[in-house]
Amino acid sequence: MQRDGLLQQITYIDGITIIDTSGTILFSVKFNPRFASADEKTDEIVGENLFTSFPMLNEQTSTLYHALKTGRPIFRNRQEIIDFSGKKIETTNVTLPIKTNGKVIGAIELSKDISEDKQAVDEFIELDASLFLPDRQSEGNIQPEAARYTLDDIVTANEQMLELKRQAEKMARGRSPVCLFGETGTGKELFAQALHNASERADKPFIAQNCAAIPESLMESLLFGTKKGSFTGAEDRPGLFELADGGTVFLDELNSMPHHLQAKLLRVLEDGMIRRLGDKHTRKVNVRVIAALNKHPRLCVKDGELRPDLYYRICVMALHLPPLRERREDIELLLPYFITKYNKLLQKNVRHIVKGVHECLLSHDWPGNIREFESVVEFALLLKEEKEETLQRSDLEKVIRHLVDEEAEPNGASQDGGEEDFMPLKEAVAALERKMIQRAIHKTQGNVTRAAQLLSIPRQSLQNKLREYGIK
Secondary structure, X not given: OHXXXXXXXXXXXXXXXXXXXXXXXXXXXXXXXXXXXXXXOHHHXXXXXXXXXXXXXXXXXXXXXXXXXXXXXXEEEEEEEEOOOOOEEEEEEEEEEEEEOOEEEEEEEEEEEOHHHHHHHHHHHOOOHHHHOOOOOOHHHOOOOOOOOOHHHOOOOOHHHHHHHHHHHHHOOOOOOEEEEOOOOOOHHHHHHHHHHOOOOOOOOEEEEEHHXXXXXXXXXXXXXXXXXXXXXXXXXXXXXXXXXXXXXXXXXXXXXXXXXXXXHHHHHHHOEEOOEOOOOOEEOOOEEEEEEOOOHHHHHHOOOOOHHHHHHHOOOEEEOOOHHHOHHHHHHHHHHHHHHHHHHHOOOOOEEOOOXXXXXXXXOOOOHHHHHHHHHHHHHHOOOOOOOEEOHHHHHHHHHHHHHHHHOHHHOOOOOOOOOOOOHHHHHHHHHHHHHHHHHHHOOOOHHHHHHHHOOXXXXXXXXXXXXXXX
């Protein structure tokens, strides 16, 4: 039982340290390069006193010393250390006393580096609510995070979609939470922004957050804020709900949120009260919540991803966004819309569409929906020469074939049955990852935060990838 609990507390280990009853370091190993770079010769601290090697620690702050003296394990305790080389590292630890015949003879500590996680919290909560306000005076000044789309920006000729726009206009007048559900890429955030801009909150902050993109260990801090002293290095900082006070919070992939935080969200919906991490006091906020799910809410409840009480509170006002394959009449409308958009962004000059282009687009199922359709048009224009004015069927077929080739060819075999097209899987994945990151950075004109949102990964993870691939 204790071993199972230990595994639940810490998912991987960056370092191990063992001391004896006198506080002498008997063993030290570092698996994380961040640790290793600060202490390339770990044997230099073996045989040294714990407090000599880590001068920032003392008998009150050292988890190793505490476990040694009390004989009791410590699970998931945060600790900030500065090693003998002067490097500051924050860790979360599992610390266990070592016993023989009931007598404590030492202590062992398993450490996980959370310095980058803490940096991600700090980067997020330093934001100011004004960053999420629309600037109506100049389109060029609109912040990427602000709600810039309206109901008029939802291009459709489909009767079901037109009815959804009419319903959204009515829902915008209310204050109750709204649930948007549908497949990935159907335009849920577009609808969320349009709802916000059609409401009385249009001049207040709109903050969008993908719940699946936040590490579980950070989610509560990001959403609800922190109180100074709640963990090592924590400061008094507002969370997402306080930043959005008076406005709207859009929570994408809500079913990725842990159940205990869904309970805290329910309280926000019920009485507008939030409590910062580590705080005893509650705060009142005035926020409208728009949630999004990538499958039917009832299925989320059935699969245990969504609390039933939250379902009944948040899904009363719900809109189901249909996939593109069920609204094919919109393809002919969306094509010139996206051509105009990417002519401007990519400095292209496509003005004509040859016969057969629409037939090509209609023959594809669009599993990625509007997002996939837009990406295909963008990539097709990107490949065209600057002076070319006509979009050919072959331009689109080339891009679509690139997307479906691996599915069309079982086991990844080349069309002639040979093996010359194979490459190591690791290299292929890295090449695709690099290409997607480059596209996201290009599309957002170098905005790392927005690019991370497009890729549905944490900003810090994207920064690490940019350094890894040498992308500027």
